[in-house]
Structure formats: C-alpha cells, structure tokens
Amino acid sequence: MAMEEKERLRSPSVWLPRDPGEAVRLKEAFGGDAVYVAGSTLLRTQWEAGTAPVPAHLIDLASIPGLDRIEETDDGLVIGSLARLRDCAAHPAAAGKAPLLVSAVKAIAGASVRNQATLGGNVVYRVGDSMPALLALDAELIWHDGRTEETIGAAEWLAGPSARPGILTAIRLPDRESGMTSNRRRWFAFHKVGRREAFVPSLVTVAIAASVAPDGTIADIRIAAGGGQTVPRRLTDAERLLAGRIPDAELLEHVYDAALEQYAPAPDPFAADSYRKRTAANLIAAELWKSLREPDRAGKGDGDASESID
Numbered sequence: 001m002a003m004e005e006k007e008r009l010r011s012p013s014v015w016l017p018r019d020p021g022e023a024v025r026l027k028e029a030f031g032g033d034a035v036y037v038a039g040s041t042l043l044r045t046q047w048e049a050g051t052a053p054v055p056a057h058l059i060d061l062a063s064i065p066g067l068d069r070i071e072e073t074d075d076g077l078v079i080g081s082l083a084r085l086r087d088c089a090a091h092p093a094a095a096g097k098a099p100l101l102v103s104a105v106k107a108i109a110g111a112s113v114r115n116q117a118t119l120g121g122n123v124v125y126r127v128g129d130s131m132p133a134l135l136a137l138d139a140e141l142i143w144h145d146g147r148t149e150e151t152i153g154a155a156e157w158l159a160g161p162s163a164r165p166g167i168l169t170a171i172r173l174p175d176r177e178s179g180m181t182s183n184r185r186r187w188f189a190f191h192k193v194g195r196r197e198a199f200v201p202s203l204v205t206v207a208i209a210a211s212v213a214p215d216g217t218i219a220d221i222r223i224a225a226g227g228g229q230t231v232p233r234r235l236t237d238a239e240r241l242l243a244g245r246i247p248d249a250e251l252l253e254h255v256y257d258a259a260l261e262q263y264a265p266a267p268d269p270f271a272a273d274s275y276r277k278r279t280a281a282n283l284i285a286a287e288l289w290k291s292l293r294e295p296d297r298a299g300k301g302d303g304d305a306s307e308s309i310d
Helices: 005-009 020-033 042-047 083-092 094-095 098-105 119-124 131-136 154-161 236-242 251-261 273-293
Strands: 013-015 034-037 057-060 069-074 075-079 138-144 149-153 165-176 185-194 203-212 218-227 230-234 306-309
Touching: 013 185, 020 057, 020 075, 020 083, 020 165, 034 083, 042 165, 069 094, 075 094, 083 185, 098 131, 098 185, 098 203, 119 131, 119 165, 119 251, 131 154, 131 185, 131 203, 131 218, 131 230, 149 154, 154 230, 185 273, 203 273, 218 236, 230 306, 236 251, 251 273
Parallel strands: 013 057, 034 057, 185 306
Antiparallel strands: 069 075, 075 165, 138 149, 138 165, 185 203, 203 218, 218 230
16 A cells, blocks of 8 residues: 555655664664665655655665775675666676676666666665576675674575665675686576566566586586566576586477476566466577577677567
8 A cells, every 4th residue: 555645755864874883783773764775766666656665764875985896806706785787887897707797787777777776775675687697696795784794695695584684785706717727618698588678577587607618518507597576596407407518409408397397486467477487498498509509609798688578
C-alpha cells in the first residue's frame, strides 16, 4: 500500500559520518528509523512511488573518504563500494582486469542512472545486474561492522540472510591471471535480456568467465545467472561438466540440460519460468559454442550484450 502523502514528503535528517565506524554507530543508534544512502537511485524511486517509507534519518556514506576508489593491487582489483557505475565502466584498471564487470555495468539502467548509482548499492540490492558478473569473477566483499573489517565471498554472502550488520566498503576481484600460463587465454560473456533495453528489470542475466588452454581445454570456468528478482547463483553443475574438457556439441547439450535444471528464476509477472530457464540455458550454450568456433573473440568484450524482447 502506498504511504500517506505527508509521510512521503517529510524531510529526514542527514548525517555525514567521517568513517565506517561512525556510520555504523549512527545506524545502531537510530535503528530502523535510519538508512544508509549513497547514489540513492533505487531508494528515491521507492520513496516517490510510495512503496517504502521515507526514513527519519539518512546516513550519507559519500562523506567517508576513500569509498569511491578504484585501484589495482598486487593480487587483484579493489573497487570502493561508492564507486559510480559510470566510473567502473570507464576506468582503465577495470577494463584491463575485469572486462566482464565493465560489460555488466554498461547494461545497467541508462546513463543518467549510472552517473549516480554506485557499485556497492547494486551489490547490496542483491538482485542487481552486476551480481552475476561478480559471481563469475569470484568477487569478495569487504564489510565493516563498526569495529573490524571482514571479507566474505560474494557467493557465500548471497547464500546467507539478506540483512547484515555494518556497511559494505569495497569489492575485491582476485587476479585470475596470477599463476596462469602465458599461453592460456581469458574468455568472458555477459548477456542481459529484458522487456526493454533499459529502465526495466531484467528477465535473465547470464555471466561467464573462463580460462582456456591452447588446445581448447577449459581450465577454469565460472557461470552465474540471475535476472529480475532472482538472487543470482553460480551454476555449478554446468561448471563441473565443462572443467577440464574441450567443449563439443554433445557436451554442450549436457551443459544446456544442467543449466536448465539448476537455474531457478523467481516468479515474474511478464515471463514464464520455463521461458526464462530456456533463455538462460540457451545463452550459456550459445556463448560456449561461439567461443569454440571463434576463439579470437575471447577476452575482447564481444560477449557484452543487452537485449530486449517484445
């Protein structure tokens, strides 16, 4: 039910914490009367639609220095939770180390939203379209509970309860090239299917990241799927079928069946579950087949795609 008009129009108090610890202490003090904000693109939509109450207190995380950083480290790439989606898409380090994430970020909403929205906000939403890519990249999430930092894998976090004390401060992408033989190639693919190309929830989102030996053997692969209100998950059954194998038509039929069985989309009023399951399985099998037939496209971002249906 929509909120009363006076509830929607009231002006909350805005707090500007200086560090993550202060932000968490403010939330602990105000409890359910306060929310963390950064880009606030989703929250503003909910408040304007009357589907969520305007809180009495806003804790603005943008006042905390360093949460918008994007930097290479010795063991990977670290992206601050307040890094804007537009900056993630344009940053040279992200393009070099995580082109799959760049493809996913470019497919989120429209440019005006990406100018304000943050990667951390998309992650905390749990069903954001960046999440399948982050799962395929084996991302780690760095949380601050007000006293200490904790790092947890994105897959483990998604499998747990939605509520978590503290704030997300950064996303770390491990360097998958360290220890990789120089002649092994990276390959990735990202597809988002929706009723329109932007400004509507996705129906199906698929991300694949792999490394392939010179003879075509898949040395390492991670496949993730989400879309709409579906909490993204790794499709581990399909991954196991592919690991250590050279894909051929027969194997890809089994991969299709495994993806069809394991992908479990949340109900959507605009598309049947059976359609979304077939779409996800088809996208995965098709991208793997293209990688087999067109090896030169691997790792060049050619898997970037956002599609719409009528």
